[in-house]
Each structure stands twice: as C-alpha cells, then as structure tokens.
Amino acid sequence: MKNQEIPFFKPTIEKEEIEEVVNTLKTGWIGQGPKCEQFELNFRNYIGTDYAVSVSSCTAGLHLSLIALGIGRGDEVITTPLTFCSTANAIVHAGATPIFCDIEPKTLTIDPEKIEEKITQKTKAIIPVHLYGYPAEMTKILKIAKKYNLYVVEDAAHAVETVYHNQKIGAIGDTAVFSFYASKNITTGEGGMITTNNEAVAEKLKILRLHGLDKDAWKRYKAGQYKHYECVMPGYKFNMTDIQASLGIWQLKKVEKWRKMRKQIVQTYNELFNTLKEVQCVVRPGEDTPDNVVQAYHLFPIMVKNPHDRDHLLTYLQSNGVGVGVHFKPVHQYTYYQSILKNESYPIAENAGDRLLSLPLFPTLHQEDVKTVFEVVQNFFTSKKQIHLLNSNAQDTVKK
Numbered sequence: 394m395k396n397q398e399i400p401f402f403k404p405t406i407e408k409e410e411i412e413e414v415v416n417t418l419k420t421g422w423i424g425q426g427p428k429c430e431q432f433e434l435n436f437r438n439y440i441g442t443d444y445a446v447s448v449s450s451c452t453a454g455l456h457l458s459l460i461a462l463g464i465g466r467g468d469e470v471i472t473t474p475l476t477f478c479s480t481a482n483a484i485v486h487a488g489a490t491p492i493f494c495d496i497e498p499k500t501l502t503i504d505p506e507k508i509e510e511k512i513t514q515k516t517k518a519i520i521p522v523h524l525y526g527y528p529a530e531m532t533k534i535l536k537i538a539k540k541y542n543l544y545v546v547e548d549a550a551h552a553v554e555t556v557y558h559n560q561k562i563g564a565i566g567d568t569a570v571f572s573f574y575a576s577k578n579i580t581t582g583e584g585g586m587i588t589t590n591n592e593a594v595a596e597k598l599k600i601l602r603l604h605g606l607d608k609d610a611w612k613r614y615k616a617g618q619y620k621h622y623e624c625v626m627p628g629y630k631f632n633m634t635d636i637q638a639s640l641g642i643w644q645l646k647k648v649e650k651w652r653k654m655r656k657q658i659v660q661t662y663n664e665l666f667n668t669l670k671e672v673q674c675v676v677r678p679g680e681d682t683p684d685n686v687v688q689a690y691h692l693f694p695i696m697v698k699n700p701h702d703r704d705h706l707l708t709y710l711q712s713n714g715v716g717v718g719v720h721f722k723p724v725h726q727y728t729y730y731q732s733i734l735k736n737e738s739y740p741i742a743e744n745a746g747d748r749l750l751s752l753p754l755f756p757t758l759h760q761e762d763v764k765t766v767f768e769v770v771q772n773f774f775t776s777k778k779q780i781h782l783l784n785s786n787a788q789d790t791v792k793k
C-alpha cells in the first residue's frame with residue numbers, strides 16, 4: 394500500500410509573501426531596487442554584520458567573494474568534499490584550484506587538524522561549509538588562516554540561523570554566503586546574500602554583482618537628474634531582483650519561528666530513530682548547547698550502519714511515497730573532479746557519502762508524517778530481515 398505522498402521539502406509561502414510580490418509587480422520596479430535594499434538592511438540587522446550584499450544565488454556569492462578577495466588563476470582554495478558541488482564549482486569559476494580536505498567524523502564538517510597539511514605557497518583561502526546548519530570549527534580554522542595569511546569564505550547555505558560560540562555565522566570569516574534556493578531554510582525562489590564587516594570588500598561585491606557599474610539603476614533613477622554610469626571592472630550579472638527580495642523580506646521575519654518548528658520535528662525523529670539500531674541520526678538537538686552553538690536544522694540526514702542498504706532504502710522510501718535526498722555525494726567523486734584530481738581519496742567523507750540519506754524536513758511537516766516516515770524506514774529493515782529468513786529457510790528446504 395502506498396502512503397499519502399510526503400514531499401522531501403515544501404517551501405512555506407504565506408499571504409504576506411504573495412502580497413508583497415504582487416505589490417512589487419504593481420510598482421513597476423521589478424529589478425534590483427528598494428526591496429533589495431530593504432532585504433539587505435533587514436538581513437544585516439538579523440545577522441549583525443556591517444554589510445549584506447544580495448546576489449542571484451549562493452553559488453554566485455561564493456564566486457564573487459573569491460573574485461572580490463583577489464583570488465584567481467594559480468591560486469588554491471581549500472574546502473570540504475562533503476558539500477554541494479557548487480562550493481567547489483565556485484572555486485573553479487574564479488579560476489582557482491579546489492583542494493579538498495577530509496572531514497571530521499562527528500560533525501562531518503572540514504577537519505581543522507587536516508587543513509595545514511594541504512597548505513602550499515599557492516593557498517589563498519579556506520571555504521568551510523556549515524553542513525546541515527551545524528557550524529564548522531571556526532576558532533581553529535581562523536587560527537590556521539591567520540597563521541598562513543589566508544582568507545576565510547564561509548559557505549553558509551544551510552546556516553542562516555546558526556550561532557557559533559555566541560556569534561552568528563556571517564561575521565566570523567571574511568565573507569559568509571547564504572542561499573535562498575527553493576529548498577533552503579528561507580527562500581526567494583533563487584537568491585543569495587553575502588555578509589561581511591569589510592567595507593572595501595562590500596563595495597567591490599556591489600560593483601561586481603552588477604556588470605562592474607559604479608552606480609546601480611535604482612540609485613541613478615532616484616537621483617532625479619540623469620547620471621552617467623561608469624564601468625569600472627568587468628563585472629558579472631549576479632544581482633537579486635525586487636521580486637525575489639519581496640519574498641525574502643517576509644521569509645526572514647519567520648526564520649526563527651520555522652527553526653523552532655523544524656527543531657521539534659528533528660527531536661521527534663531522534664526519539665523514534667533511537668530505537669532502530671540499523672540507522673544513526675546525524676543531526677541531534679542535544680548538541681545545541683555545548684560551546685553555545687545554535688543549529689539551523691536545515692536537513693535531517695540519517696546514516697545507515699551498512700552502506701549496502703543505502704540505495705535500497707532510498708528506492709524503498711521513494712516507492713512508498715516518501716521524498717528523499719542525499720547530502721551529499723562527496724564532490725571529488727564526481728566525473729569532472731575525478732578528471733582534474735589525481736586519484737585522491739578522502740575516506741571519512743567517502744564513508745559518510747556511502748551511508749547518508751536525508752528524510753523530509755520542513756516547518757509544516759506534520760508529526761504524523763514524521764511517524765510515517767520512521768515506520769517506512771522501520772518496515773524496510775523488518776522486511777529485509779523477513780526476506781533474509783525466507784531465503785535461508787528456502788536454502789534449508791533445498792538441503793533437506
């Protein structure tokens with residue numbers, strides 16, 4: 394029997410978001426303008442940074458951060474293999490070489506103890522990823538960065554709400570980049586935000602995101618008299634639009650409420666899965682307090698004890714109407730990265746990558762659905778045991 398479909402993710406788009414978008418459409422200013430400025434102001438107030446620069450995606454923001462920091466051809470940037478491919482792609486886009494560094498088995502974030510052995514004369518930056526909204530070990534990473542004079546660009550795609558040692562993610566490295574992709578904690582459909590406390594970097598990012606122009610269209614329009622613009626560098630087309638920002642302004646107001654709702658769901662999942670020995674939870678609400686960490690609870694991955702079960706379980710869940718994902722297949726295992734790397738191996742990331750699968754998690758997911766998801770996983774293991782028993786009984790019969 395197929396259950397009612399339980400999607401992997403469903404964005405929460407409410408009346409306020411819809412009205413704001415309609416209102417923006419009616420004003421006639423739908424490109425980058427006052428709504429983007431408003432969203433940036435609200436975002437930097439929320440994070441507590443001096444600057445926030447809206448962009449078209451987190452990928453674009455990572456790429457722009459590297460360009461703004463002067464990183465390019467001939468440079469190396471260290472990052473984790475257990476991330477979305479776009480973290481490494483952005484390094485390639487900037488013209489630099491991604492250097493992978495294995496992860497720490499408990500938090501699955503980049504292992505600071507292994508970073509130093511990856512540093513060469515060419516190393517310019519480290520990109521830690523706050524995976525699933527759990528902060529990477531920033532104190533140790535910053536110490537290494539300082540020692541070797543490296544920049545730190547944080548991939549904060551999962552980490553809008555994350556706090557590390559009493560400090561919000563966004564103000565720790567040189568820049569932090571957030572994602573508002575459709576399935577992230579807050580969404581603008583597509584979109585991203587770069588936060589920084591460095592004024593010169595913020596100015597450069599603003600110019601780079603819009604063709605390299607010294608004045609954006611909204612500022613020229615607002616000025617009243619005609620203003621010529623100057624193209625001061627070959628920039629990109631990486632700006633956000635006011636339609637997207639209209640969503641973001643309201644999504645941001647609800648970010649903490651939704652985090653609490655997801656935390657509740659994660660708690661229920663943890664209680665249920667603690668009774669199932671074949672899998673292990675990766676995101677644990679009990680880890681919110683040590684060292685003053687606040688997790689963003691972006692995803693709910695579990696790890697199967699036996700990697701052979703993983704793909705069967707993915708198929709089983711999907712065919713029983715439960716949406717699933719894998720976060721992530723380690724980036725160095727993808728065809729393109731295989732082609733540029735020299736048979737490199739990152740055993741801890743590979744082990745995790747073979748055993749991880751993510752279950753539905755979004756604020757409006759019902760508690761009964763959480764229970765159903767658990768039961769489907771449980772049924773998979775029970776039926777597996779039965780099949781195993783049947784097979785061994787059949788063999789016994791043959792023997793007799």
Ligand SMILES: *Cc1c(COP(=O)(O)O)cnc(C)c1O
Nearest residue numbers: 450451452477479550572573574
């Ligand atoms: C989603 C994601 C990105 C990319 O975000 P976009 O806004 O879609 O470009 C980057 N890194 C991680 C870890 C992500 O999950």
